[in-house]
Amino acid sequence: xxxxxxxxxxxxxxxxxxxxxxxxxSSIAFGVAAIxxxxxxxxxxxxxxxxxxxxxxxxxxxxxxxxSGGFSALVxxxxxxxxxxxxAMRAAMPxxxxxxxxxxASADLRxxxxxxxxxxxxxxxxxxxxxxxxxxxxxxxxxxxxxxxARVCIVLEQGGWAGKKPFWARFWRDDxxxxxxxxxxxxxxxxxxxxxxYTVIGVLKNPPRDKDPRWFFRSGGLLILPLTTVQRxxxxxxxxxxxxxxxxxxVDTGSVETIPRARRRIEALLSGRHRGVADxxxxxxxxxxxxxxxxxxxxxxxxxxxxxxxxxxGGVGIMNVTLATIFSRIREIGVRRALGGTRxxxxxxxxTEAALLGVLGGIAGIGLGLSGIRYLSDDGAETVAALxxxxxxxxxxxxxxxxxxxxxxxAYQASRLDxxxxxxxx
Amino acid sequence: MVEIDAVVKVYxxxxxxxxxxxxxxxxxxxxxxxxxxxxxxxxxxxxNVLGLMDQPTSGSYKLDATAVQGLSDAERTHLxxxxxxxxxxxxxxxxxxxxxxxxxxxxxxxxxxxxxRLERAHGLLARVGLKGKELxxxxxxxGGERQRVxxxxxxxxxxxxxxxxxxxxxxDSKTSVEIxxxxxxxxxxxxxxxxxxxxxxxxxQADRILRVKDGRIVADERPAAQPA
Ligand SMILES: Nc1ncnc2c1ncn2[C@@H]1O[C@H](COP(=O)(O)OP(=O)(O)O)[C@@H](O)[C@H]1O
Ligand SMILES: [Mg+2]
Numbered sequence: 001x002x003x004x005x006x007x008x009x010x011x012x013x014x015x016x017x018x019x020x021x022x023x024x025x026s027s028i029a030f031g032v033a034a035i036x037x038x039x040x041x042x043x044x045x046x047x048x049x050x051x052x053x054x055x056x057x058x059x060x061x062x063x064x065x066x067x068s069g070g071f072s073a074l075v076x077x078x079x080x081x082x083x084x085x086x087x088a089m090r091a092a093m094p095x096x097x098x099x100x101x102x103x104x105a106s107a108d109l110r111x112x113x114x115x116x117x118x119x120x121x122x123x124x125x126x127x128x129x130x131x132x133x134x135x136x137x138x139x140x141x142x143x144x145x146x147x148x149x150a151r152v153c154i155v156l157e158q159g160g161w162a163g164k165k166p167f168w169a170r171f172w173r174d175d176x177x178x179x180x181x182x183x184x185x186x187x188x189x190x191x192x193x194x195x196x197x198y199t200v201i202g203v204l205k206n207p208p209r210d211k212d213p214r215w216f217f218r219s220g221g222l223l224i225l226p227l228t229t230v231q232r233x234x235x236x237x238x239x240x241x242x243x244x245x246x247x248x249x250x251v252d253t254g255s256v257e258t259i260p261r262a263r264r265r266i267e268a269l270l271s272g273r274h275r276g277v278a279d280x281x282x283x284x285x286x287x288x289x290x291x292x293x294x295x296x297x298x299x300x301x302x303x304x305x306x307x308x309x310x311x312x313x314g315g316v317g318i319m320n321v322t323l324a325t326i327f328s329r330i331r332e333i334g335v336r337r338a339l340g341g342t343r344x345x346x347x348x349x350x351x352t353e354a355a356l357l358g359v360l361g362g363i364a365g366i367g368l369g370l371s372g373i374r375y376l377s378d379d380g381a382e383t384v385a386a387l388x389x390x391x392x393x394x395x396x397x398x399x400x401x402x403x404x405x406x407x408x409x410x411a412y413q414a415s416r417l418d419x420x421x422x423x424x425x426x
Numbered sequence: 427m428v429e430i431d432a433v434v435k436v437y438x439x440x441x442x443x444x445x446x447x448x449x450x451x452x453x454x455x456x457x458x459x460x461x462x463x464x465x466x467x468x469x470x471x472x473x474n475v476l477g478l479m480d481q482p483t484s485g486s487y488k489l490d491a492t493a494v495q496g497l498s499d500a501e502r503t504h505l506x507x508x509x510x511x512x513x514x515x516x517x518x519x520x521x522x523x524x525x526x527x528x529x530x531x532x533x534x535x536x537x538x539x540x541x542x543r544l545e546r547a548h549g550l551l552a553r554v555g556l557k558g559k560e561l562x563x564x565x566x567x568x569g570g571e572r573q574r575v576x577x578x579x580x581x582x583x584x585x586x587x588x589x590x591x592x593x594x595x596x597x598d599s600k601t602s603v604e605i606x607x608x609x610x611x612x613x614x615x616x617x618x619x620x621x622x623x624x625x626x627x628x629x630x631q632a633d634r635i636l637r638v639k640d641g642r643i644v645a646d647e648r649p650a651a652q653p654a
Binding site: 344 | 499508518520531579
């Protein structure tokens with residue numbers, strides 16, 4: 001008997017046992033959806049990692065300020081992380097591509113009638129070398145602004161959404177100031193931060209949120225100012241903090257190969273300057289990303305396990321359906337054998353029916369998975385786009401394969417039935 | 427066409443029930459033989475052995491000059507498919523398939539193309555008088571019509587031998603007459619026929635009557651009178 005015939009018979013059988021077929025079909029579908037979701041996320045993860053490395057620069061290190069804690073006797077020995085540290089590093093390693101110290105602060109902002117408390121960041125000229133794609137209006141800071149702690153600032157406008165705003169974002173109110181910055185053109189205006197007046201010399205627009213691969217450093221800074229300005233006028237500092245303190249220094253050595261060398265130099269340098277006080281921490285950007293990816297991978301494995309269990313449950317369902325089907329069709333098997341169907345024909349027929357259920361379940365699962373990814377995960381469209389063409393045949397193969405595997409035993413049983421007994425069966 | 431010699435069929439282990447107890451006879455090509463006997467005497471068992479559905483415990487069987495002992499299950503199935511046609515008392519049509527699909531079934535196993543199958547099935551259904559009812563399912567057909575489909579199906583692969591186990595057993599007498607007319611027509615065309623029946627009137631239409639009792643042939647006779 002040819003396969004076309006078995007497929008036709010299979011459809012007739014599936015259709016005439018809708019409920020039974022639907023049950024095993026849906027468990028297969030759920031499993032496939034979960035597996036597809038995993039495929040999408042795992043691949044999306046790798047795409048993002050590549051992008052993240054591209055954007056962050058190949059040789060990125062972060063030196064982060066840390067509360068030294070513990071021995072209060074030692075605290076006085078170190079001034080904490082400072083502009084001085086950054087300058088010393090620059091002097092020791094002129095070859096570093098980027099060395100960008102930042103200091104975070106917050107201030108009360110007034111722009112006409114608008115008031116809000118905003119996050120701001122003090123930066124140096126190297127900040128521009130972070131190389132992210134912004135649209136820029138106005139100008140960036142110059143060395144003059146930095147040297148004189150000029151009262152100028154740049155507004156970072158949020159990118160909004162390139163596509164449709166995902167449903168969850170509707171519950172996530174845009175920050176007051178972010179909305180104001182988008183509505184009002186602030187370029188050239190004078191605004192008030194705490195007690196001082198500052199001129200907006202530039203507006204930088206972030207890329208759309210759903211197109212922005214900087215998923216792990218969505219920082220809160222909405223305004224950037226010269227580092228010296230923040231240090232002088234806006235930083236809240238404790239009694240022991242120095243006047244030129246910074247929160248972190250981001251370094252880009254320019255290439256992956258130079259990271260270990262730069263790291264050793266920086267460790268030696270800072271250890272001397274801080275007199276052994278561990279009030280800073282050097283983070284290898286790659287390590288950070290790797291850790292994050294490691295967590296995501298664990299998550300992916302968990303989802304995959306759920307998918308596999310669901311597909312297996314579907315397989316057991318299919319086994320059950322096939323067994324029940326065979327039981328109700330013993331006489332038919334006898335007739336088919338009498339009419340010239342071999343054991344192999346019977347086997348092929350039941351396997352075809354099971355595989356059909358598997359493929360149909362798989363197709364439904366792909367549909368379910370795609371809509372699930374689109375509406376439930378943060379970056380739906382991007383995650384869907386991360387699917388490769390072979391993920392679809394692969395999921396179908398998994399579902400059809402499982403169905404086949406689980407139908408093997410019942411189908412074998414059917415093919416071994418004695419034809420005379422089968423014909424006699426009522 | 428059929429040569430069996432000392433065929434024994436024992437159900438269960440040795441010492442079990444001897445359903446066939448040394449049956450020997452020959453049916454030449456083109457003969458119409460009726461098998462008669464009381465219920466439980468082994469008629470169906472005999473037909474199953476002849477139909478290669480069941481293997482005898484001992485004895486020899488030649489079908490169309492082919493010795494069937496020692497053939498594998500698949501080989502016997504292929505012989506059955508290509509040389510034998512079955513007609514059943516309870517029709518044994520697949521209920522979810524149309525008459526046409528039922529008739530196509532054996533041809534599918536024989537590997538005929540879809541086009542050939544449909545063409546031949548239409549021809550066979552027309553021949554048994556079911557033109558226009560090809561797309562009905564068995565539920566939408568009368569008993570007589572069902573048996574006509576059964577006969578059309580048994581002819582699908584152009585068999586050399588038809589085995590019919592009480593083909594009129596579930597039919598009223600008028601319909602039985604119609605079905606028997608069909609069998610006689612086939613016989614007239616040269617088909618070899620082995621037909622199990624309880625009805626002496628039907629047996630009387632055969633060339634020969636084999637009487638079975640307790641798994642043995644007790645009489646092999648010509649019918650007394652051919653019907654008018
Ligand atoms: N699978 C079987 N196991 C045991 N006994 C059987 C089996 N099949 C048939 N028999 C017995 O063999 C005898 C002949 O059966 P059968 O050939 O069906 O008779 P009939 O002449 O009525 O068609 C019966 O007594 C029946 O009970
Ligand atoms: Mg019987």
